[in-house]
Amino acid sequence: MTAFQNLPQLWRRLLFLLPVLVIALILATGLYNGSLPKPRVVLEYPSPPHPTLQNCGSPPEPATNSLPDLIRALWAPVVVPITAASFTTLDGTEKRLPPPEELVHTKPLGKRVCILDVDTRDLAGDGSIFSHELPPWDKLGSPSAGFLSHYLYAQIHGYTYKFIRAPQYADRAPHWSKVIFTREMLKEYDLVVMLDYDAMFPSPELPLEWLLNYWKIGPEVMVAMAEDPAGDPNWDSHHKPNVNSGFIIAQKSENTLRLFKDWAECPSETRYKGCAQWKDKIFHEQAAFSSMVRYDFLDGYSIDTHPQYIRMLPCKEANGIPEVADTGCTGQLVRHYWGRKPLTNREFGHNVMASLTPLLVQAAYRAPGHVEDLRDRVLNGSDVLDRTAHQFWGVSEGSQ
Structure with missing residues (x-):
């Protein structure tokens, strides 16, 4: 079982939804000025529930998302x-x-x-x-x-x-x-x-x-x-x-x-x-x-x-x-x-x-996985192009 599967359901939902919200907030605050067309969004107001169906059955699960x-x-x-x-x-x-x-x-x-x-x-x-x-x-x-x-x-x-x-x-x-x-x-x-x-x-x-x-x-x-x-x-x-x-x-x-x-x-x-x-x-x-x-x-x-x-x-x-x-x-x-x-x-x-x-x-810049700090290396010609990824990052060919 993976570490992701071990997480509580609430946190798994948040991990899926977090990127969506971040992107939405960035777009909403005007940081993105791309050329994508703005979609025409129309609000649909749902009708109130039928009176005979209210309070029937078990209470709904809290909306954690x-x-x-x-x-x-x-x-x-x-x-x-x-x-x-x-x-x-x-x-x-x-x-x-x-x-x-x-x-x-x-x-x-x-x-x-x-x-x-x-x-x-x-x-x-x-x-x-x-x-x-x-x-x-x-x-x-x-x-x-x-x-x-x-x-x-x-x-x-x-x-x-x-x-x-x-x-x-x-x-x-x-x-x-x-x-x-x-x-x-x-x-x-x-x-x-x-x-x-x-x-x-x-x-x-x-x-x-x-x-x-x-x-x-x-x-x-x-x-x-x-x-x-x-x-x-x-x-x-x-x-x-x-x-x-x-x-x-x-x-x-x-x-x-x-x-x-x-x-x-x-x-x-x-x-x-x-x-x-x-x-x-x-x-x-x-x-x-x-x-x-x-x-x-x-x-x-x-x-x-x-x-x-x-x-x-x-x-x-x-x-x-x-x-x-x-x-x-x-x-x-x-x-x-x-x-x-x-x-x-x-x-x-x-x-x-x-x-x-x-x-x-x-x-993006404090958590591991996004940034590779190579400032202590010295490039020689086309080192990046000539070496394999494993060689360049200093990982042995047999390591996984």
Whole structure:
């Protein structure tokens, strides 16, 4: 029996599927620019199973060859441990965790975390995620690149991923829908991370649990958002920088549900007089939270009196991109491309290849079988042509 046959069935499947996924990822990220025609791919949506056939017989065998399984297997070697003492960002800045006794999380949260996308747009045109034809990499729309990066991040770390195709409001800007649906997801998950499509993780190998440890987001924190750049037009009514609702970390609790309910109802002015102006006025739900909700929540709490409940994340770490460094927001840990939305495609390509490249190098140039190092030999004329393979590689004719 061969060594391959001795492997468990799961690993044999992964060995067969690994080359296929690697090639697919290389093609998807634009590294291959050959002249092969692009196939026209049409999605076929299967009909739901017949009701009388549901739950019949034994449960199906778990799909060990699914794409999420393969994504996790591929990224596992580069995923940063939750309790890693330090992490160096892409700009070379070292971030260090608090002492071990102060860490909030030491074990993965898994499916208790929901990575959430909420959008009211159709997203069904060419290059979009809901197009009838699968979008090719070179025609992928910027929103789709952002959404795909969120799905990838969730699969790498085993989180739940949800995309809400939200209805339109009758009386206010569509941006308000993310407040409603973040609250809805908090009824099902312990922690919800809502991202605008142009908010992305520049280092997808870094788990959310590590970020929670780093920012010291303990169970008392209801919601965390990044500050906007300090300056016009980002001042709130107290002349403090607005928070940016394009990246929201929300933790489940009765108080959090109440906070989000009051926030969602802010334009109705049942609690917050003057909030109706933010129905359509920029910055909509973001301005309402910044100028009103965070100064009066629960039973009259304020971020000034109870800062432990609402966490303001540094703009440099959780907002902006390197291209807008003059604002002080470079997105070291979470990037937000409000200044250069088309660059989400570049970021998604980096998300894939930054993790995959070391694995490819390891498989091709560190593992035995692919590279023959002959740098200590001296060629004489046509040595390579005149000698047999056995003679050239220094293997005796009788060896096997």
